[in-house]
């Protein structure tokens with residue numbers, strides 16, 4: 207099937223994509239709550255009510271000891287005053303990055319609402335019992351895959367099939383089985399930024415910065 211768009215140079219096809227050409231929610235930073243957690247909760251609830259697809263998918267950027275960055279998407283598990291939580295294998299590349307360099311950044315973008323949220327700060331692993339609780343709340347398939355291990359290693363289909371079958375059998379025999387490397391992490395934000403697109407490009411940016419006292423200061427930024 208062809209609509210002839212392939213004859214238009216890619217850069218022109220990219221430039222032709224319309225941005226922020228829809229009804230966008232308003233954002234009055236003067237009305238923003240004292241804490242970024244409260245504002246995130248407000249924005250997430252509106253995203254859910256508005257049918258934003260998968261608003262809990264966030265990008266996590268890490269860097270290795272040499273400062274080389276990597277990023278990937280993850281599921282956000284919770285947000286509270288302690289931080290932004292996600293879960294993964296500590297034996298994965300991101301887990302190794304975080305062990306060597308605990309500084310990371312999270313970002314999400316909700317196109318339907320022209321909203322971006324970013325947070326950066328150190329990441330700490332939660333205690334084993336909290337990681338285990340997260341693991342046990344996953345679906346049986348997701349648990350078997352994580353228990354089989356080897357995330358991001360080159361795929362050997364036969365070995366994977368054997369490892370996943372073994373993992374399924376272990377979980378069936380003992381539903382309390384937990385992958386020892388599965389880790390719930392908390393990004394403890396030093397700053398959190400909320401970005402609201404406007405059709406006329408007068409985008410609004412509000413950054414919360416955590417002070418030593420634990421209180422947050424708010425700063426408007428140029429878009």
Ligand SMILES: Cc1cc2nc3c(=O)[nH]c(=O)nc-3n(C[C@H](O)[C@H](O)[C@H](O)COP(=O)(O)O)c2cc1C
Nearest residue numbers: 263276278279280281293294295298299300301358
């Ligand atoms: C929508 C989406 C959600 C994902 N959620 C997770 C997750 O919660 N935890 C996880 O370890 N990987 C998740 N992944 C896979 C990661 O993006 C990534 O491929 C994997 O964790 C390996 O990353 P690494 O090699 O940088 O360690 C998700 C991928 C997508 C596209």
